[in-house]
Amino acid sequence: MAQDPTPTPLAPRTRRAAAARAPAGRLPPPLPYAEQVAIFTILRASNPRPVTELQYRDAFTLLVAVALSAQATDVGVNKVTPALFDAAPTPQAMVALGVEGVTDYIRTIGLFRQKAKNVVALSQRLIDVYGGEVPSSRAALMTLPGVGRKTANVVLNSVWRVPAQAVDTHIFRVGNRTRIAPGRDEAEVERAIEDNVPAPFQQDAHHWLILHGRYVCQARRPRCPICPIRAHCPYEPKTTDPV
Structure with missing residues (x-):
């Protein structure tokens, strides 16, 4: 067996960087089961078969x-x-x-x-x-x-088609703002999705959350007025400008 090549891996996000954007103090409880079902039912209705936006062949x-x-x-x-x-x-x-x-x-x-x-x-x-x-x-x-x-x-x-949750900065933000999956770092948010998102939505949960974070629940100016899950979201304050 050949030895593993040893290029220096890409630097991972440090715990300090994760902590800098993590919720302060005690984490709030995740949204109740019924609210989780309501949110993911809405997200699934708008995008029944979400996929990664990266282009690939195999x-x-x-x-x-x-x-x-x-x-x-x-x-x-x-x-x-x-x-x-x-x-x-x-x-x-x-x-x-x-x-x-x-x-x-x-x-x-x-x-x-x-x-x-x-x-x-x-x-x-x-x-x-x-x-x-x-x-x-x-x-x-x-x-x-x-x-x-x-x-x-x-x-x-x-x-x-393994229901694995690839948590990035978008999912971290959405998970905490909506309380779908509260966590102080990506690992905690990943576990919170696995623990709290209802099983029928686990397979596509990270796709729905990343797309929601990328196009609606954006970092600096979340587009709350056009958010399809606004009625179920506890995040405050909500923006009033749809731009």
């Missing part, structure tokens, strides 16, 4: 796209991945392309040099350890260079 290209999206926007990643995936649609082709080759395709996204190293290294590990296939367990996925729990959860959810 498990491998999704894994690469999510790894590239760390500290970058989905829009920015989607601008570079079509050409990258045309050139290197498999782990073998990605390794053959090499770090410099990958770098040439992804220069417009943040941390592109380290991400290029990670993409080539994770591709090599897929070849050496997993026969060129993307593994279907969280533990195995997290052995890949540059792949953390959030990336692993996105792949598990989108490819294998």
